[in-house]
Amino acid sequence: xxxxxxxxxxxxxxxxxxxxxxxxxxxxxxxxxxxxxxxxxxxxxxxxxxxxxxxxxxxxxxxxxxxxxxxxxxxxxxxxxxxxxxxxxxxxxxxxxxxxxxxxxxxxxxxxxxxxxxxxxxxxxxxxxxxxxxxxxxxxxxxxxxxxxxxxxxxxxxxxxxxxxxx
Numbered sequence: 664x665x666x667x668x669x670x671x672x673x674x675x676x677x678x679x680x681x682x683x684x685x686x687x688x689x690x691x692x693x694x695x696x697x698x699x700x701x702x703x704x705x706x707x708x709x710x711x712x713x714x715x716x717x718x719x720x721x722x723x724x725x726x727x728x729x730x731x732x733x734x735x736x737x738x739x740x741x742x743x744x745x746x747x748x749x750x751x752x753x754x755x756x757x758x759x760x761x762x763x764x765x766x767x768x769x770x771x772x773x774x775x776x777x778x779x780x781x782x783x784x785x786x787x788x789x790x791x792x793x794x795x796x797x798x799x800x801x802x803x804x805x806x807x808x809x810x811x812x813x814x815x816x817x818x819x820x821x822x823x824x825x826x827x828x829x830x
Contacts, residue, residue, distance in 0.1 A: 689721075689722045689725065689726075690718050690719065690722050693717075693718035693721050693722060694714060694715070694718050697714050697717070697718065698714060709749065709773055710773055712749075713745050713746075713748075713749050713773045714745075716744070716745040716748050716749075717741050717742060717744070717745035720740070720741035720744050720745065720817070721737065721738075721741045724737045724740070724741060725737065735829070736824075736825070739824040739825075739827055739829065740817070740820050740821045740824050741820075742824070743789055743793075743820040743823065743824040743827070744816060744817050744820035744821075746770040746773070746786075746789075746820075747767075747770070747793065747797070747816050747819060747820050748816060749770055749773045750766045750767050750769065750770045751766065751797065751801075751816070753766075754766055754801070758798070758801055760794065760798065763794050763797055763798055763801075764790055764794050767786070767789075767790035767793055767794060767797070768783075768786060768787060768790055770786055770790075771783065771786055785827055785828075788826075788827065789823050789824060789827055792822065792823035792826075793819050793820075793823045796819045796822070796823070797819060800812070800815045800816070800819065803815075
């Protein structure tokens with residue numbers, strides 16, 4: 664699931680070189696590219712929200728990094744950003760280390776497709792990096808705006824996906 668979705672997003676990112684003036688057109692193109700390969704079992708509200716979060720991130724990053732763009736970095740960061748949003752949506756600010764790690768590792772449950780051992784390891788490595796940062800973010804979240812929280816999640820995804828190899 665992860666590798667297939669990342670390759671689809673990478674293709675979208677590369678093919679979006681001339682940025683459409685209309686961001687909505689880019690978002691719709693991204694959603695179409697992703698959902699074209701989905702299975703009927705993945706037709707759930709959570710999976711749709713996950714795809715929307717990912718495409719919003721992709722469109723924003725492509726727009727903001729027009730001249731200096733590393734498509735692989737944008738793709739990985741946006742993918743893991745969407746997974747973190749999915750993992751943390753049902754956690755509260757008093758979450759323990761163990762709960763955070765479980766939620767992070769369960770990120771793959773957004774898809775009904777079976778994950779490979781390679782994908783499970785990739786997510787576990789990501790979670791090792793993300794867990795302490797997420798706990799710190801959660802502790803500060805009460806005094807943050809929604810925008811600051813969203814930027815915090817993105818920053819964690821950006822930092823922790825940097826060393827993830829996609830092959």
